[in-house]
Each structure stands twice: as C-alpha cells, then as structure tokens.
Amino acid sequence: MSKNLGFQFSSATCGFKKTKKPDLALVYSPIPCTYAGVFTINQVRAACIDENKESLKKHKKIKSIVINSGSANACTGKQGIKACKETKQITAKLLNIKPEEVLVASTGAIGLHLDMSKMKKGLELAAPKLDSKNFNAAARAILTTDRNLKTANVKTKDFEIFGFTKGAGMIHPNMATMLCYLFCDLNMPQSLLQSALRESTDISFNAITVDADMSTNDMVILLSNNTSKKVVKSKNDHLYHDFKMALDQICADLARKIALDGEGAKKLIEVIVTGAKSDDDAREIARSIASSNLFKCAVFGSDPNWGRAAARVGATKVKIDQDKLDIYLNMVCVFKQGNPLPFNKEKLNKEITKNKGVRIVVNLNLGNRAGSALGCDLTREYVNFNSAYFT
Amino acid sequence: MSKNLGFQFSSATCGFKKTKKPDLALVYSPIPCTYAGVFTINQVRAACIDENKESLKKHKKIKSIVINSGSANACTGKQGIKACKETKQITAKLLNIKPEEVLVASTGAIGLHLDMSKMKKGLELAAPKLDSKNFNAAARAILTTDRNLKTANVKTKDFEIFGFTKGAGMIHPNMATMLCYLFCDLNMPQSLLQSALRESTDISFNAITVDADMSTNDMVILLSNNTSKKVVKSKNDHLYHDFKMALDQICADLARKIALDGEGAKKLIEVIVTGAKSDDDAREIARSIASSNLFKCAVFGSDPNWGRAAARVGATKVKIDQDKLDIYLNMVCVFKQGNPLPFNKEKLNKEITKNKGVRIVVNLNLGNRAGSALGCDLTREYVNFNSAYFT
Numbered sequence: 001m002s003k004n005l006g007f008q009f010s011s012a013t014c015g016f017k018k019t020k021k022p023d024l025a026l027v028y029s030p031i032p033c034t035y036a037g038v039f040t041i042n043q044v045r046a047a048c049i050d051e052n053k054e055s056l057k058k059h060k061k062i063k064s065i066v067i068n069s070g071s072a073n074a075c076t077g078k079q080g081i082k083a084c085k086e087t088k089q090i091t092a093k094l095l096n097i098k099p100e101e102v103l104v105a106s107t108g109a110i111g112l113h114l115d116m117s118k119m120k121k122g123l124e125l126a127a128p129k130l131d132s133k134n135f136n137a138a139a140r141a142i143l144t145t146d147r148n149l150k151t152a153n154v155k156t157k158d159f160e161i162f163g164f165t166k167g168a169g170m171i172h173p174n175m176a177t178m179l180c181y182l183f184c185d186l187n188m189p190q191s192l193l194q195s196a197l198r199e200s201t202d203i204s205f206n207a208i209t210v211d212a213d214m215s216t217n218d219m220v221i222l223l224s225n226n227t228s229k230k231v232v233k234s235k236n237d238h239l240y241h242d243f244k245m246a247l248d249q250i251c252a253d254l255a256r257k258i259a260l261d262g263e264g265a266k267k268l269i270e271v272i273v274t275g276a277k278s279d280d281d282a283r284e285i286a287r288s289i290a291s292s293n294l295f296k297c298a299v300f301g302s303d304p305n306w307g308r309a310a311a312r313v314g315a316t317k318v319k320i321d322q323d324k325l326d327i328y329l330n331m332v333c334v335f336k337q338g339n340p341l342p343f344n345k346e347k348l349n350k351e352i353t354k355n356k357g358v359r360i361v362v363n364l365n366l367g368n369r370a371g372s373a374l375g376c377d378l379t380r381e382y383v384n385f386n387s388a389y390f391t
Numbered sequence: 392m393s394k395n396l397g398f399q400f401s402s403a404t405c406g407f408k409k410t411k412k413p414d415l416a417l418v419y420s421p422i423p424c425t426y427a428g429v430f431t432i433n434q435v436r437a438a439c440i441d442e443n444k445e446s447l448k449k450h451k452k453i454k455s456i457v458i459n460s461g462s463a464n465a466c467t468g469k470q471g472i473k474a475c476k477e478t479k480q481i482t483a484k485l486l487n488i489k490p491e492e493v494l495v496a497s498t499g500a501i502g503l504h505l506d507m508s509k510m511k512k513g514l515e516l517a518a519p520k521l522d523s524k525n526f527n528a529a530a531r532a533i534l535t536t537d538r539n540l541k542t543a544n545v546k547t548k549d550f551e552i553f554g555f556t557k558g559a560g561m562i563h564p565n566m567a568t569m570l571c572y573l574f575c576d577l578n579m580p581q582s583l584l585q586s587a588l589r590e591s592t593d594i595s596f597n598a599i600t601v602d603a604d605m606s607t608n609d610m611v612i613l614l615s616n617n618t619s620k621k622v623v624k625s626k627n628d629h630l631y632h633d634f635k636m637a638l639d640q641i642c643a644d645l646a647r648k649i650a651l652d653g654e655g656a657k658k659l660i661e662v663i664v665t666g667a668k669s670d671d672d673a674r675e676i677a678r679s680i681a682s683s684n685l686f687k688c689a690v691f692g693s694d695p696n697w698g699r700a701a702a703r704v705g706a707t708k709v710k711i712d713q714d715k716l717d718i719y720l721n722m723v724c725v726f727k728q729g730n731p732l733p734f735n736k737e738k739l740n741k742e743i744t745k746n747k748g749v750r751i752v753v754n755l756n757l758g759n760r761a762g763s764a765l766g767c768d769l770t771r772e773y774v775n776f777n778s779a780y781f782t
Contacts, residue, residue, distance in 0.1 A: 044705025044713045075701050077714070077730035110698025111731040170685060170702065211684040212603070213699070214706040293602040293684070293769075294561060294777055301778030307501025308604070310466050311561065314435030315605040322435045323468070339468035340502040378684075380771040386685055387692030 005160060005185045005225060006030065008130040011141035014122030016070030016108060016115070024122040025067040025138035027181065028095060028130050032061035033223040035103075036194040038201045040173065040218035047073050047080030048104045049217065051088075055103060060190065063101040065221065066091050066123065067142045067179060069166070073106040073114045074216040083114040090120050094127040107144055107166065107179055107217050139164035142179055145385065150257040154246040158239055159186035159228045161246050165254040169263040169386065171210035172291060173218045180205065180220040180254060186243055187224065188232035195235075196244050197222045204251035207283060208374045210262035211382070212291040222247075259374040264381030267299050268357035271309075271373045275326075275364040281318040282364075282371030288312045289360065290375030299358055300377035304348035306334045309360055324365040329358060337365075396551060396576045396616060397421065399521040402532035405513030407461030407499060407506070415513040416458040416529035418572065419486060419521050423452035424614040426494075427585040429592045431564065431609035438464050438471030439495045440610065442479075446494060451581065454492040456572060456612065457482050457514065458533045460557070464497040464505045465607040474505040481511050485518040498535055498557065498570055498608050530555035533570055536776065541648040545637040549621045549630055550577035552637050554613075556645040560654040560777065562601035563682060564609045571596065571611040571645060577634055578615065579623035586626075587635050588613045595642035598674060599765045601653035602773070603682040613638075650765040655772030658690050659748035662700075662764045666717075666755040672709040673755075673762030679703045680751065681766030690749055691768035695739035697725045700751055715756040720749060728756075 008028040016023040037056050039049050055062070066087055073080050088099040106114065139151050145168040153162035163182035182197075201220055232240045260268055271289045276282035289295060289312045298305035306327050313320060313327075323338035330351055332343050352358045401417040408414045428447050430440050446453070457478055464471050479490040497505065530542050536559040544553030554573035573588075592611055623631045651659055662680045667673035680686060680703045689696035697718050704711060704718075714729035721742055723734050743749050 042702060042705040043711050044701050044716070072698075075698055075713070075726060075729070075731055077728075079730070110701060111726065113731070170699075213683055213685045213702065216702050216705070292604055293773075294604045297774055297777030300774065303778065307463075307466055308561075310435050310501060311433060311604065311607050314433040314607070320434050322466070325435070335466060335502065337468075338466070339470070340466055340504070378774055380774050382684075383688055383691065383769055383771050383774060386688030387694065 003132040004135055004162065005183060005227060006132060007183050007225070008132050009134040009138035010126040010129040010131065011134065011137040012122040012125035014068065014118040016068055016118060022137070022141035023068055023070040024126055025141040026123065026126040026130065027065040027138060029063050029223065029225050031225040031227065032063055033225050034190050034193055035062050036190065036197040036222045038197055038220045040215055042214050042216050044075065044216050046106055046217040047076060047084045048106050049219065051081060051084040052103050052219065055100065059100045061101070062103055063097050064091055064095055065103045065105065065181060067105040068119065069142050069144050070108040071106060071112050071114055072108045072110050072217050074110045076113050079113055083116055086116055087119055090123050094123055103221060105179055105219055107142065110216060142166045145169050145263050146261050148257070148261050150254055150261065152250045152253040154250055156242060156246065158230045159184060159243060161250050163250060163254065165258060167258040168261050169210055170213045170215040171208060171258060171262065172212045172214045173205050173208070182222040182250065184222065184224045185226065185228040186230065186232060187226035187228055188240070192232060192235065192240065193222060193224060196247055200244070200247045200251040203248065204255040207287065207372055208255045208259045209287055209291040210259065210376060256374060259376050262376035263385050264379040265376030266356065266379055267352070267377040269296065269299055269375040269377065270357065270359040272359070272361045272370065273364065273372070274361065274370040275366055276369045276371065277367035279369045279371050282369050283373065284316050284318050285313055285362065286371050286373035288316045290373040293378055296375065296378035299352065300379050302349045302352040304329050304345055304352065310335060313362055320364055321366065326363040326365065328361040394523040395526055395553065396574060396618060397523060398574050398616070399523050400525040400529035401517040401520040401522065402525065402528040403513040403516035405459065405509040407459055407509060413528070413532035414459055414461040415517055416532040417514065417517040417521065418456040418529065420454050420614065420616050422616040422618065423454055423492070424616045425581050425584055426453050427581065427588040427613045429588055429611045431606055433605050433607050435466065435607050437497055437608040438467060438475045439497050440608065442472060442475040443494050443610065446491065450491045452492070453494055454488050455482055455486055456494045456496065458496040458570060459510065460533050460535050461499040462497060462503050462505055463499045463501050463608050465501045467504050470504055474507055477507055478510055481514050485514055494612060496570055496610055498533065501607060533557045536560050536654050537652050539648070539652050541645055541652065543641045543644040545641055547633060547637065550575060550619045550634060552641050554641060554645065556649060558649040559652050560601055561604045561606040562599060562649060562653065563603045563605045564596050564599070573613040573641065575613065575615045576617065576619040577621065577623060578617040578619055579631070583623060583626065583631065584613060584615060587638055591635070591638045591642040594639065595646040598678065598763055599646045599650045600678055600682040601650065601767060647765060650767050653767035654776050655770040656767030657747065657770055658743070658768040660687065660690055660766040660768065661748065661750040663750070663752045663761065664755065664763070665752065665761040666757055667760045667762065668758040670760050670762050673760050674764065675707050675709055676704055676753065677762050677764035679707045681764040684769055687766065687769035690743065691770050693740050693743040695720050695736055695743065701726060704753055711755055712757065717754040717756065719752040
C-alpha cells in the first residue's frame with residue numbers, strides 16, 4: 001500500500017496571515033473519492049459551507065480540497081460565493097480535473113473578502129509540490145491560533161483512517177468542529193459513510209467547547225478512495241462496526257486534541273453526565289457545565305468549586321430534580337441526593353494542579369442514558385489573545 | 392411623608408464573609424406590605440427561593456426581609472430549608488411579628504450549610520438598630536464581589552419607588568437577577584403589583600449578562616406599604632401606567648449598574664436587535680451577542696470585531712437570514728444586507744476606548760419587533776477574580 005493511501009498533500013504561503021506562515025493546504029487524490037461531510041448549523045455561515053453542501057447534494061465523487069487559513073470568507077455575501085467558485089476553477093485547471101471535483105474551506109477573520117490574487121498565487125505554488133509525504137505540512141498550513149499540530153490515524157488489517165484537524169478558539173460546534181479532514185480506503189456506499197461520520201461527530205467534535213462561540217466555518221469531511229480490498233454493503237456488516245469504532249476513536253482523539261489546545265488553555269475539563277432520560281439531555285447538561293465561565297475559572301485556579309457546576313446542571317431546558325443529583329469531582333463524591341458532603345479540598349486542589357485538569361461526573365438519577373463533554377479552563381491568556389487579534 | 396416611606400433597615404456582621412465586612416441586611420416595615428416576587432428559573436436553586444415562592448402563594452402581606460451575603464445556602468438539601476425556617480422564627484421573635492411575615496434571601500458560595508449560630512448573633516445585633524436612615528448600610532451588607540453600591544429611586548406627586556440591588560458575577564438571569572429589593576407606597580391589588588414587576592424585570596434584569604452563568608439565588612422583591620393616598624384598581628388606570636413607567640426606569644437603572652459593575656468589567660456592551668419577528672427572538676439574539684466570550688474580549692481590547700457578533704446572531708435557535716442582516720457598531724454600518732462595508736477601524740477603536748463601551752445595533756429585517764441586552768467585557772481581572780474565590 002502506498003504512503004497515506006495515495007492521497008497527496010501540499011502547502012503554500014499566500015499571505016492571508018499577518019505572520020507570513022503557510023496558509024494554504026491542498027489535498028489531491030488521483031482516484032475519485034466517495035465523501036461525506038458534516039457542517040456548522042450556524043445560520044451565519046461562510047461561503048464555503050454553502051458551496052460544499054451544494055456539492056454534497058449534486059456530485060458523488062471528488063478529487064481535491066483547498067483549505068486556506070487567515071481569512072474566513074464569512075459574512076462576505078455574493079462576492080464570497082464567487083470567490084469559492086473561482087478557487088475551484090483555478091484548482092481544477094492546475095490539476096486537470098473538473099471544478100465540481102474540488103471542495104473549498106476557509107478559516108480566519110470574519111468579514112474580509114478573500115484576496116483572489118493571493119489565492120491564485122498560492123495554488124500555483126502548491127500544485128506542483130503535491131506529494132503523499134506532505135501530509136504534516138498541509139495539516140500545519142490550516143492552523144491559526146493553534147499551538148499544536150493535530151493528527152490521528154488508525155490502521156487495521158482491512159482498512160486505514162487518518163486525518164488532521166484545527167481549532168483553538170470559537171469552538172462550540174454543533175454538527176462539526178472548526179475544520180477536520182479524514183481519509184480512508186474502505187469501500188462503502190456514500191450513505192453509510194455519511195451516517196458513520198454524523199454519528200462519530202456527534203459524540204466527539206460536537207461534545208467539545210473552548211469558549212461557547214459556535215463558528216461560521218465548521219466542517220468535517222471524510223474521504224474514501226475505496227482502495228481497500230474489502231467492501232462494506234450494509235450497517236450490519238461486521239466490518240462496518242470495526243470501521244465505526246475506528247472512526248469514533250479518531251474523532252475522539254482529534255476532538256480531545258482541540259480541547260487541550262484551546263486558546264490559552266492550561267487544563268482539561270472532562271464532564272460525564274449519567275442517569276439522564278436521553279443521550280441528548282445528558283450531552284446538553286455536559287456541555288452546559290464544560291462551557292461555564294465560572295467553573296472554567298475555578299479549574300484554572302485548581303479550585304474544586306463544584307457548586308458552579310451544580311448551578312449549570314439546573315440552568316438548561318432539560319428537566320432535572322436537584323434532590324436526586326449526585327456530583328463527583330475526580331472520584332470524590334461532593335454532592336449526594338441534593339446534599340453537600342464534606343471532602344478534602346486541599347487534596348483535590350493539588351490533584352487538579354497535578355493532573356492538569358479535572359473530571360466531573362454528574363448522575364441525574366432520572367434514567368439510564370449518558371453523555372459527555374470536553375472543555376478547557378478560562379485563563380488570562382485567553383483574554384490576552386482574543387482582545388488583540390483583529391485590529 | 393417619613394423618610395424612605397417608613398421602611399426601616401439595619402445591617403450586621405455575622406462572619407459569613409472571610410473579609411469580616413457586614414454580611415446581613417434586615418428590612419422591616421411596621422405596616423404590613425403587599426408584595427410581589429420574581430425568582431430564578433434555575434432548577435438547582437437555593438432553599439430561600441423555594442421558601443419565598445411558598446410564602447408568595449400562601450401569605451398576602453409581609454413585614455420583614457432577611458438577606459445574608461457570604462453563604463448562598465444553595466445545594467444544601469433539607470438542612471437548607473430548615474435554616475430558612477429557623478431564620479424566620481428568630482427574626483419574628485426579635486421583631487414581635489409572625490414567622491410567615493418574613494422573607495429570606497442568601498448570596499455567596501454554593502454548597503455550604505448556613506451557620507445558624509452566626510445568623511442568630513447577626514440578627515440579634517441588627518434588630519435593635521432598625522431605622523429608616525440605615526438604607527445604604529443594608530444595601531451595602533448584601534454586596535459580595537460588587538465594587539459599587541447600587542441603589543435607585545423615583546418620586547412622583549402620587550407615589551415613590553426606591554430600592555437596592557447586588558450582583559457582579561454569575562449574572563445571566565432568567566426571571567430575575569441576583570438580589571433586588573424595591574419599596575413603594577402605591578396601593579394596588581397584589582396581582583397588579585406582581586404583573587408590573589414581572590414585566591419590568593423581563594426588559595431589565597433579564598436582559599443583562601456578566602458571564603452567562605445563571606445563578607441559583609436570583610430574586611427581585613417589590614414591597615408596597617400602601618401608604619400613598621392614591622389607589623390603583625386596574626391596569627387601565629392612568630396611575631398604573633405612571634407607576635409602570637417609573638418601575639421600568641428603576642429596574643433598568645439598577646440592571647445597568649449591575650452590568651457596569653460586572654466582575655473585572657472595564658467596558659459596557661449595549662446590544663439592540665431590531666427587525667425581529669417577536670420580542671423574544673430579538674432578546675434571545677441580543678443576549679447571545681452580549682454573552683459571547685470572543686466579542687467580550689474584543690471589546691476589552693477596543694477592537695471593532697463585528698464578525699464575532701455576527702457569528703452569534705446565527706448561533707441561536709431563532710431563524711434568521713444572513714443575507715438580510717445589517718450590523719452597526721456605534722453609529723457606523725459595518726455589514727449591510729449580508730455584505731461587509733469598509734469602515735475606519737482606528738476611529739472606532741479610539742471611540743470604544745474613549746466611551747468605555749460599545750453599542751451594537753443588529754437589524755434582522757424580518758419583522759418589526761425589537762429587544763436589547765446589556766453586558767460587559769471579559770478581562771484578565773474576571774479570570775483572576777474567579778480563579779481564586781472558593782479555596
């Protein structure tokens with residue numbers, strides 16, 4: 001099997017970023033790929049979201065993805081859509097493929113028109129360098145405020161999945177997270193690929209939050225070049241389950257990396273909600289806790305302030321009974337059936353500092369469904385960062 | 392007319408606060424008062440909320456309110472309710488009134504049992520000092536992380552309303568804000584007093600946010616000792632409208648003072664949403680913008696980053712059309728019918744710094760309903776403050 005399943009990657013510097021770091025990633029598959037996509041549900045959304053959703057409806061296979069960072073092409077009206085179509089045309093010409101075989105994506109500042117002369121220059125630089133070895137360079141070119149490269153892979157005897165993601169701020173996805181590109185070789189109908197991606201996304205990217213700000217550009221794309229010798233025909237195939245497990249694992253791994261790399265983040269917040277009447281209820285409460293500014297500040301200070309989390313359990317639209325609530329910080333029960341329990345604050349404080357994070361388990365005691373969320377602490381660095389970004 | 396309509400106030404230091412500042416306010420009216428109340432809808436709520444809601448159902452008139460700061464008596468189970476009842480009994484005995492003529496309220500750290508020996512000592516100190524002159528002392532005793540005393544009053548030839556409030560963190564009320572006590576003399580049926588308070592609260596306290604964290608202890612109480620010579624009988628009375636206007640003004644004034652005094656806040660964020668299909672839609676979007684961490688950080692940095700606000704317009708469940716959106720920062724149109732407009736960033740940046748805040752007007756262009764929200768910026772001080780509060 002060729003390196004990276006034969007997928008080719010490249011990067012270039014167009015000049016969208018003030019830092020002059022690489023800001024364009026180009027992906028190319030010589031083999032036409034089945035693909036699935038999950039997008040932001042923010043109604044204020046970037047041109048690339050509309051363009052790709054249209055693609056997914058009309059075109060069965062694609063060969064290329066163009067991703068630029070530094071300029072989000074969001075809130076740019078008709079000119080934004082025109083920029084997407086032009087990007088696809090330029091790419092198609094350079095790669096000798098059709099414009100409808102190209103997907104586009106952008107991340108960066110909102111409200112600026114995409115500079116198409118910079119885009120053209122970047123694509124001309126990137127196209128000749130396409131190579132299966134340049135995976136990391138492409139993964140790096142889509143980063144903005146991220147501190148770390150975020151990639152993952154799973155390989156079984158039957159198939160392989162690998163991919164990269166970015167995201168550090170404006171992270172509170174619903175349907176998808178900032179940008180994530182996954183590649184595999186398993187041959188299956190598009191409908192199965194799509195439902196697998198949707199399900200894996202719901203329990204991974206849709207369960208993280210950095211700042212409760214949902215982005216305009218969120219997107220997860222999964223490509224399969226169908227080169228594995230195995231073929232999946234239905235959800236009942238044993239191989240589909242293996243694939244789904246691997247996809248869940250990759251998405252969870254990448255989502256965790258985003259939460260850990262949250263702007264200014266020092267500590268991870270892991271929330272598990274059990275005893276709910278539905279998975280959705282459990283997830284909503286988990287996200288409510290993980291996105292509480294007050295609880296996030298407490299975690300930054302290694303403060304076992306479970307009361308701030310308890311307040312968030314009651315603040316969603318999910319019906320709960322405070323007299324049935326149990327709350328554990330790490331493995332210590334601090335609140336049982338609506339009553340506070342004495343606990344060793346100093347010990348928990350040291351533990352949170354040492355572990356660089358906290359795990360909070362909430363039992364609603366109303367049913368048997370569960371859900372989780374991942375977040376990070378709120379630090380002075382987050383404020384520094386986001387008060388000096390645009391002007 | 393006697394000072395403060397004859398309402399008497401007092402304060403004492405029980406020792407609930409680590410700072411040893413006054414932490415108990417006692418209110419007393421020799422005349423039995425009609426009263427109205429609006430409470431948090433957080434399902435995790437303090438014992439005093441349940442206790443006062445029960446009162447409001449059963450008892451028509453009250454004479455006293457006991458408010459302690461430093462310990463919220465929230466998440467304290469049956470022992471919390473017992474503490475409320477005991478507080479009412481001690482107060483009733485000291486003032487020679489009935490326990491059911493007393494309301495109770497608490498603010499402070501969640502999950503700690505109220506120390507009843509401290510409470511008893513404080514009440515014994517406070518009761519003999521009751522005087523209509525001690526209004527400011529009582530208003531000060533309920534403050535926690537507030538920097539400033541927050542009071543307001545309106546006086547007309549027919550009636551007078553005055554009151555005090557507290558709140559600086561865990562401010563994202565729904566139904567009421569942290570704690571607010573209003574006093575008046577106008578004679579009207581309880582049902583009218585209640586509906587006036589509900590309506591005024593909806594467009595004032597329920598439209599502010601400091602950190603999107605809804606409290607467990609929110610409460611607004613309005614007392615009338617009915618000593619004005621005028622009597623209101625129905626909503627159609629001219630005098631009811633005068634009263635409602637005055638109440639709206641007081642609530643708006645106090646709500647604005649809370650937003651301005653938000654933990655660590657340096658700048659005010661005023662959001663006005665117009666062109667909505669309903670008032671509720673407009674308010675939901677206004678609050679979504681005012682509570683965006685990213686937009687709040689931008690305002691801290693005096694950065695006219697309207698894109699972050701635009702993203703929040705699309706992130707609620709309210710249906711919008713991004714191609715119809717207009718956005719103004721101060722009086723400058725930066726986004727028109729879904730297209731970005733060029734504007735002088737440096738000028739706006741200086742203006743935000745100079746004015747210590749920003750006004751953002753969003754026109755959804757979908758209807759003729761409107762709503763507003765008030766918030767504050769997110770600063771390093773907020774993080775400092777809330778990472779070192781409990782332990």
